[in-house]
Amino acid sequence: MFRFDLQHESNGARRGVFRTPRGDVQTPGFMPVGTVGTVKGLTIDQVAATGADMILGNTYHLRLRPGHETVARLGGLHKMCGWDGPILTDSGGFQVFSLGALNKVTEQAATFRSHLDGSKIELTPEHSIEIQQALGSDVAMVLDHVIALPAEQAVVEDALARSIRWAKRCRDAADRPEQALFAIVQGGLDPELRRQCATELATMPFEGFAVGGLSVGEAPEEMYATTAVTTVHLPVDKPRYLMGVGTPRDLLENIARGIDLFDCVMPTRNGRNALAFTDDGPIKLRNAVHREDTRPIMEDCPCLACRHSRGYLRHLFNANEMLGPILLSHHNLTYYGNLMRQTRQAIEEDRFHAFAAGKLRGWGYEPMDAVA
Template sequence: MFFRCLAVDKQTKARYGELRFLNHRIPTPVFMPVGTQGTVKTLTPQQLKETDTKIILCNAYHLCLRPGEKIIKQSGGIHKFMGWDGAIITDSGGYQVFSLSGLTKISDNGVEFQSPIDGTRFFLTPENMMQIQKDIGADIIMPFDECVPYPCEKDRASVAVKRTTEWAERCLNMHTNRQQILFGIVQGSVFKELRIECARSLVEMNFEGYSIGGLSVGEGSVLMNEVLDYTVDYLPEDRPRYLMGVGFPVDILNAVERGIDMFDCVVPTRNGRNGCAFTSMGRVKILNSQYKEDSSPLDQMCNCYTCCNFSRAYLRHLFLAHEILGLTLLSLHNICFFQNLMQQIRESIKNGDFKNFKNEFLSRQSD
């Protein structure tokens, strides 16, 4: 059994469950740190383990550009290549194609673009992206999809939905490695009719899980929550639901409330590298002068390595001195904070108290 739902909150759609595949057992809702190029920036695999991280996200698009999927395959696959024995999910690159807007040529056959690294010309199709992910050896993989910007005209979003569903079927036909789990990706921008159309088409194809893509691209939290409200209703209850590229704690809580099981985002590590820590009382910008002589830990309620051993004053010093250790310690704390949040979310769902937990958590956030 790949996914099973173990408890549902009585007041919301929040659910507690478990992903089981190969030798992995991953409780949900789950947060997956982003290791785009085979590394979660500034952190070692051992440090990630100590945060109770069980699954990370890598990006097949970036890995095929550098070092190349052939090198990863020759090294025994992505787990061995990067020294990580936890689970790995790979994104196929639809969002990266979107971010290269103006530098790509998109057709029904695939996407032509020039490598931003060395100028090499690439033509990616649903079929070769599936082969790339097979060679990389991730546990959960994504079909090639087309992500549109926000705002976007409905006609343009409709073309992307049609292309996304056609590419999804082509990817499904290429899915020969049954040790890998293939998700479908629901697109459709903020148009209800298109989201429902895409979801229904993908469900008919019977994917093992369903991702919701094309959000957190500028539409704002209100519209994102509206999209989730009606999209989740068209996804099977016995399959995991993955909201791609989200997000901040408030966005995660709002999405869990709407029945989402899986999340990935660069927020904790990117903020950590820029001197911003997430804490139980809100965000701390460590470069602020008020922390110059502050001997307290980042978060009195956190027992991570950073909080147990270093003061805010020392962390501020590291950033002012441009010491790499500062980036590592704040990134480590932030990942711990996110994983602790997910653990608390799961417990609140099991106890039938998610709504109260969410409200209490947000009431403590000073920002």
């Protein structure tokens, strides 16, 4: 029911289509984050207008509210939020990491306190799959053990081994053929551990593979190097997903290293804080220089924000009007969607490296080195 068609490669970048029962996902692609069943501030039609094929929901947050049983009774996550395309659900592993002061990880489960009311929650691999099946997502993620970086070697090895064991438990618990299951490669910044984890997971029947445990404190260059040493050990005929990443630069650098899918809260979170992504780098719309600026954020951008002037958008934020964050969120997701569309075309036309170099220069970075 799921298939990845690799259509073309250019300078290490892959152009493909991830085919699902609910529709095709063009890759490279970016998934807007709808943590609790909504991409913050936007209607589902507005999200679709940004060019997104697939969105993301979160097991931990939806388990807390409204509860996965409630979501199931409302017809599943698709019907509840009105999105008829594919949905991927994160397993809750990152939330276990981010709530480090409130959690305890054992071989059996991650036990932690709700950030809402302090109630005790036990998240086993089996329960994570149970929740995701109740939500009805098209792609479920295995539960993994995420740690902060840098970390001691013994800590990284322990989390890696547990992540592999938990992946097997998730695979054994999953029994819905209409829901794909993606494994997650861990191993910190150690190339050998990444190879070990990727190689072992690749022997198991997963429909896709994620590179996890990055964007958790390491430098961007360390992330890129780790992605490169990981993807070479993953099956070429399965989609590769880099979790929780990132900036426009991060997307292009990791596409060059063989990544197909991304998600991140950065476009909407920055949009809510008056920062707009552009080809010339980010624009901070609260700055006084935009007070009487009649230009849009970007010429020829089809988003809702770019129908208005920078001066008007600045006014909305300074007046604490909710429309400001809505418009900027729509712009940033549209920018990411257009960046992915342009990237796919560049790969098809064997000019990805030149395309990426031009974008990086516009954002103020040195062009990337050629990636073998």
